[in-house]
Amino acid sequence: MVREWDPLTAPATEIASIVALLNEAMAADLPDDPLWLDDTMREYLAVTMPGERKKMWLAEENSGDASRGIPPLGQANILMLGDIGVVEVIVHPKARRLGVGRALLTQVVSCAREEGFSALGVEVPGGTPAVEFYSKFGFTCAFTEIRSLLSLSAVDWFGLGEMAAGIGSGYSIGFYAGGPPEELYTAYAAAKAEVRESYDLGDLELSPSSYEPQRLRASIETLAARGLKLYVVVAVHESTGDVAGLTEVVVPQQHPTRADQYDTVVVPRHRGYGIVRAIKARMLFELRSAEPGLAEVQTWNAAINEPLIRVNNELGFVPDRDWLEYEIDVADLAARLGVA
Ligand SMILES: CC(C)(COP(=O)(O)OP(=O)(O)OC[C@H]1O[C@@H](n2cnc3c(N)ncnc32)[C@H](O)[C@@H]1OP(=O)(O)O)[C@@H](O)C(=O)NCCC(=O)NCCS
Structure with a gap:
């Protein structure tokens, strides 16, 4: 079940459920990163720059799970900025390889088409399953950065x-x-x-x-x-x-x-x-x-x-991992996902 979701008006329980999802994914993919605190998370998720817009979707096993405090199976969003849509798809580690990511990406590409965007971009942490996921759907790596970390105690x-x-x-x-x-x-x-x-x-x-x-x-x-x-x-x-x-x-x-x-x-x-x-x-x-x-x-x-x-x-910064920018044409992605 995929439904559109608006963090601005969502009940606090739903925000907490999203934080739980993000933290489960973080623990699986980037285990050394600090977990999210549910402090101004609503604002973090909802507020965009003037002229930019964001749409979000939740995938739930049963509609309304998030409002009952059950972390959703996944979330996706598209940030519409300038002439590119920036995508994020995050699926709960227990629900992976079941097609949830694909279902969420299908929503994103439908929206991008309706909104008239011709290209999508996504930031992908190197060494995580997202690399295979986006490659599978035809995204190509356009740019590579290196993330580095500095520990203040080692300065x-x-x-x-x-x-x-x-x-x-x-x-x-x-x-x-x-x-x-x-x-x-x-x-x-x-x-x-x-x-x-x-x-x-x-x-x-x-x-x-x-x-x-x-x-x-x-x-x-x-x-x-x-x-x-x-x-x-x-x-x-x-x-x-x-x-x-x-x-x-x-x-x-x-x-x-x-x-x-x-x-x-x-x-x-x-x-x-x-x-x-x-x-x-x-x-x-x-x-x-x-x-x-x-x-x-x-x-x-x-x-x-x-x-x-x-x-x-x-x-004292130490290189941590590659951080990749992937891109794709909306028309190509829509064709691959069978979006009419
Ligand atoms: C990338 C991600 C969204 C994929 O979600 P998913 O629901 O598992 O994806 P799907 O089941 O729809 O997979 C679609 C296809 O992508 C490819 N794929 C997905 N995960 C893969 C993996 N771990 N290895 C190889 N291929 C993979 C496969 O081709 C898969 O099809 P198949 O299962 O029939 O072979 C999920 O792994 C995720 O949330 N990763 C974390 C994202 C992130 O940004 N983390 C960092 C911040 S927390």
Whole structure:
């Protein structure tokens, strides 16, 4: 039984049932990842960026199981952003290889067709059954990142202090909880846009980034509304007022022991002054005080982004696993799944 499901209006018991499903899947596929807490999970599942939409479905053995506290057999969702639909399908470990994933994917592709999307993308953790699942239905791997993990207990804080201080003169570094200060918005968005233009890694852009001030503001508000606490460190070039570099970390209320390091960028003309080491090192110092419960930071880098990977290694990040972006044409997938 597959039914459409709206986290915004769902009863709390259903949210708890979804959390149980996600945690059972997590324990099976990524056993070293922290489990989800049922804290602002409704907001995490329901809130999207302005202009984006999400639809979700549940597969249950008997209709209404989730509202009786029974974890559903699976859930799927599609995030409709720009011209691509981002898919997620998660099936309870006890219900795998029975066609539940296929049934959920069929719903997703029907929706994508109705909504006029021509392509779908999905993020797949390497070394999990999802690789075989999406390959089976014709998805192809378009881009590979490496996820790395840093344990705060293993950090060499003395060495980190030297990195934080080792920045060329003429730059000032600031740490801000909740996003950059108002007066830096325009320069901050410009730095992100400039780096993105200068350095196309070839990814599918499955997670939105913000290249102009209005979108940046919306994205920061959306993070807060989803229960994700944003911290940024910004290097400003004092004589021009340029944002020369920035790094962003998000601490999710839903798994507050592990933070996600999002974007780290240094504008090309400001490279070679020690900025990337300094801002990333400063971030770790600040997180240690701002988030005493934090144990780890995870980050994702393109395999070709060697300079950043080298700095991450110096900071103490250890490669964990591949993280793959798969894609497919909606028409091809619909044909394979027999969607009329
Ligand atoms: C990937 C996933 C959704 C598949 O769900 P499922 O219900 O088992 O999939 P289906 O039964 O519909 O399988 C369809 C086909 O996919 C392929 N497939 C699925 N799992 C496979 C596996 N472990 N090995 C090889 N092929 C597999 C098979 O061809 C299968 O058809 P078959 O069983 O007739 O041979 C499920 O394993 C899952 O939830 N994985 C976790 C997803 C995830 O993102 N985890 C990380 C965060 S928690």
